[in-house]
Amino acid sequence: MARTQKNKATEYHLGLLKGKLARLRAQLLEPGPGAGSGGGAGFDVSKSGDARIALVGFPSVGKSTFLSKITKTKSEVAAYSFTTLTAIPGVLEYGGAEIQILDLPGIIEGASEGKGRGRQVISAAKTSDLILMVLDATKRAEQRALLEAELEAVGIRLNRDPPNIYLKAKKAGGMKITFQSPPKNLDEKMVYNILRDYKMLNCEVLVRDENATVDDFIDVIMKDHRKYIRCLYVYNKIDSVSVDYLDELAREPHTVVMSCELDLGVQDVVERCWQELRLMRIYTKRQGVDPDFGEALIVRSNSSIEDVCDQIHRTLKETFKYALVWGASAKHIPQRTGLGHVVADEDVVQIVSAWKA
Template sequence: MVNILEKIKEIQDEMAKTQKNKATEYHLGLLKGKLAKYRRMLLEPDSAGGGGKGQGFEVSKSGDARVCLIGYPSVGKSSFLSQVTKTKSEAAAYEFTTLTSVPGVLEYEGAEIQIVDLPGIIKGASEGKGRGRQVVATAKTSDLILMVLDATKSHDQRMYLEKELEAIGIRLNKKRPDITIKPKKTGGIKLNAITPPKYIDEKMVNSILKDYKMHNADVMVRDENVTVDDLIDIINEKHIVYVPCLYTYNKIDAVTIEEVDRIAREPNTVVMSCEMNLGIKDVVEEIWYRLNLIRMYTKKRGAQPDFSDPMVVRHDSTIEDVCNSIHKDFKEQFKYALVWGSSSKFGTAPQKCGLNHKVHDQDVVTIVAK
């Protein structure tokens, strides 16, 4: 692992001293490709030095969604968890209070949302410092990252945390780049694009793919603005996750109203004070909104639906997903479904649907079996 860290440092140093201009784009692109490859090697479990999860990190995923709390020590993650769930994560005014992953359940709008309080991470976490590798790897399993920040401290805290997550393969509030790579047996590497990409060309694509021992492939680019970083992400797709992030600034009671207003206007940002119990409900509401979950109700034939007990499913779920949520073998007995609600063509009247029908929030569904 030491050798890999040394190589990463050498590449970072070379990138830092290389001026960014048109003439150096190709060289920097190759360096980025090598850097991503070494970082991936550093994070693989079988790399020198191990990198197992460690005690306390194997938290089983449960509930309708998982939210991971990420942040530096003593920013208020434990206090937030204690306020929104029945779990009491140890909180104190000194660093590294939480040394393991502490899960709790937030019950909201009929959903059970698992909140995982991860240990505070430090600069260099993606390289294994402060058990950071295990912490950030656990964050990869989340449906939403709640980055808890200290409103009294520098804006650099957010930038450093983003860099740590970026280095370990977590892309915050980004969509998967519109690039497809199809390996083939012969013919070399061919770049195809609807509109010529602005920031990559066939020479660069060839060199980066060959560095990953890919010598024959068709590369399709559908977005002219894709970058070298986007291409590298697609090459390493198995190790990259795209996760929505909500930046949550705590301790707003300790800064001016003007500063609170400035922070609150930033994109994907909410503010709170755990100590004064300010804004906690707003944060919970924003978590629900960002998870984009759907509440739907099942109805037996000839009976009224039970609106007190919704079934919670993911956005864009189909009747097949609903069947799987009830029981893994349920769809084998499926005949058709009757759906009331905004996804029905007939408004208040039921629509007869198959397994591919997409349900909407607060739909009522009757499953008819064979």
């Protein structure tokens, strides 16, 4: 099908509008330095524990009930909309880790335009390691689509990797735009126009993904305002739907099902959260003493011995000599390693340091 010139022109126009919209939205949600507080007190919950999970969902889908079941927190529970008005932190203890769970007030449609307490809800969601989207199994399609659109609008990208596009601003030299393979949805003129609109006149661009879209390109330009977070969709109230429908739901990717009322599957949700957070337990050992399996250090996946040192004490690296590692990541037992060695879940680590008197 030959594409007419008119469509091309419309596409450029839409591309520029998308870029402008993204820029204005970022200004709206993250007022620059020196701007007023923007009415109302914010709720900043200090980050604590080994990881943070944000619970998002429409009012009365059972977030607070879920929170009170898995943590020692009592959130106000009632069967009407907007019961929870501030962000309530709870602590979930699992596998020796303390995971902070934030019950964010039900996001209302329009939070991305700065309505309601939307802005604070969103900034709290952006700092979390995992988003738990609690949905009502009886209203699945519309709720999920609305929430995804809301989070998408404020720059939170769920279960996605950053676009495979390299962009580097330069001091001079104009624009250099390269495509690794001919892209299907972008062309040089479009990229040039969007960059010019963002006043990025000197830069280098390399598009490595042939399926990259205008939205992906804008995400790369706005990367300071974008957050790529894993999301787990949790369908509550499964006691109100048919078994066939439930089966279909449970097989969807990144999805778990439960019923808070009947106490079904709540523990499964907790286990899935642990898997999604990809945290690892590391046990430490002193020379000549058996490791203490009662107390674990919690580190992120792909952590190295260096991260383990930082977790123990920030000055430990200065006197570090070598580490001895027992466990899945060791080639032989024990393996003597340097700071760069990547540890695995439930490894035992002994740090040997050169004491400076």
